[in-house]
Amino acid sequence: MSHSQSLEDIEVALLLEAIYQRFGDDFRGYQKDVVRRKLHAFMLVHNISTISSLQDCVLHDSTFIAPLLCALDAHPAGLFDHPKHIRELRKVLIPWLRSCPAPKIWIAECATAEDVYTIAILLMEEGIYHKTQIFATGANPLLLSGAREAKFPREKLPQYEENYLRAGGTESLENYYTIVRGEPVFRSELNRNITWAQYNLGTDSSFNEFELIVCRGGLTDYASKLRRRALQVFYDSLPVFGILSVANSDYTDLLPLISRFTTLSSRHGLYRKLG
Known part of the structure; x- marks a missing residue:
């Protein structure tokens, strides 16, 4: 050095x-x-x-x-910015959520609207959004407030439309946003089942049980000790067979904890809690 x-x-x-x-x-x-x-x-x-x-x-x-x-x-996040991951998530998640009477989803470390509305659109297309509650949390109140405004940059529309189709979208992306004063804004019906809340993954404890937990951004910023704590919170917040979606990363330093999950797709960071 x-x-x-x-x-x-x-x-x-x-x-x-x-x-x-x-x-x-x-x-x-x-x-x-x-x-x-x-x-x-x-x-x-x-x-x-x-x-x-x-x-x-x-x-x-x-x-x-x-x-x-x-x-x-902040962490970079685009709408359907990991299309192959979304395809895989759709395949394993939807049958699981269809079997649940009132599923709950936690999107942790939310930094942008795209973090949340990717999942909301997926659920809407699969016909299960009406019975699902989404909890979007983040430690930074300004980033969370910005995400809650449901806006995204107009110049990103071509890329987002391509991502949406590659992720298995079955409609047209324009069905899910409107233009307000020159800016794309996600439609209000996508927001009706979303709860926004400030939450610090580094200090706060489990606050509910969720059939799916998504943390695609902040977890990769953590060093080993903090990642271990976050994964323990996620484990405590999942029921048996609950699904964890995290960024694809090297978790070899956390093998004792990861071994309590079964791997659905290591390539796409999808795990299911064991009984």
């Missing part, structure tokens, strides 16, 4: 500790490389040369903390 990188590691640790001590937001259990990459992107936008300078801004200028927390919490 170079001297400059070693010094920057100290700066990152000090910044994360300062954020926790001053604002209560805890990123100390995140993967350091992920945090460093997000910090560098934020610094480039705000023309800040060092992480120590960023810490000074955060502690002495109240306008910095909210956008910085959003940058650290």
Whole structure:
């Protein structure tokens, strides 16, 4: 490790500790490389040369903390942006949900509207949305509020339409959104069974039982200890045969916990809780 990188590691640790001590937001259990990459992107936008300078801004200028927390919490998410995963999920999920009288779905670490409405559209097309309750949670209130507005960038429509068809869409994507003041907005009927709530996967405990839990973004940002905690919360929140959908990742460090699930598709990060 170079001297400059070693010094920057100290700066990152000090910044994360300062954020926790001053604002209560805890990123100390995140993967350091992920945090460093997000910090560098934020610094480039705000023309800040060092992480120590960023810490000074955060502690002495109240306008910095909210956008910085959003940058650290954010993860890329597009509508049906993993089409093969959605096809596989549709195949294993729908028969399971059809057998449940009132299924519940938890979308954890929600950062964008697309995180939630991908699942809502899938359920609508399969004719089971009317009996399903979706809980969308995230630690960052600003990101959650933005997702709740149900908007998405118009320039992404061509890609989203292609993703939708590749994911096995049976209608036309335009059936699920409308244009409001030049912006695409998901139709209100898709929102009627969604509950939005602030929830911190790093500190909060299980709050309900869910037939499906989806965490496609934030889990990959966590270091081993925090991922272990999150997976335990998910396990505690699933009934027998409940399905967990997580980002495809290397979970070899968590084998004792993963062994309590049966693998439906390791390639697509789909697991079912064992009895």
